[in-house]
Amino acid sequence: MDKIILRDVKVKTIIGTLPEERTKKQSLKVTVEMTLNLKAAGETDDLMDSVDYSEVEQRIVDLGKISEFFLVERFAEEVSKICISYKRITRAVVTVEKKPESMKNSKSVMVVIERSGT
Numbered sequence: 682m683d684k685i686i687l688r689d690v691k692v693k694t695i696i697g698t699l700p701e702e703r704t705k706k707q708s709l710k711v712t713v714e715m716t717l718n719l720k721a722a723g724e725t726d727d728l729m730d731s732v733d734y735s736e737v738e739q740r741i742v743d744l745g746k747i748s749e750f751f752l753v754e755r756f757a758e759e760v761s762k763i764c765i766s767y768k769r770i771t772r773a774v775v776t777v778e779k780k781p782e783s784m785k786n787s788k789s790v791m792v793v794i795e796r797s798g799t
Contacts, residue, residue: 694756715734
């Protein structure tokens with residue numbers, strides 16, 4: 682199956698369980714791998730036969746603007762719902778990366794989830 686991948690979408694959001702994480706926005710990097718059939722789009726050269734990935738990107742950024750989730754896992758779940766809401770997308774793999782200040786020995790933490798459409 683074919684894929685569209687948005688890599689390292691920069692998102693600013695309130696996220697985390699520590700009190701200091703609840704007061705200022707942090708940066709996340711979101712990568713989404715969306716599985717869909719792109720044969721028609723490749724033949725017709727028509728966006729209507731694909732998914733407007735700039736729209737998907739904007740919806741992810743907008744989610745960050747309004748969300749105040751505690752867990753990276755929850756943010757990833759909501760991003761997967763955005764992707765799967767497009768009828769052409771049959772599967773989404775979402776990776777969300779965060780560099781928590783509380784972690785001194787790791788570059789970052791990443792959550793990866795995979796969800797399928799109905």
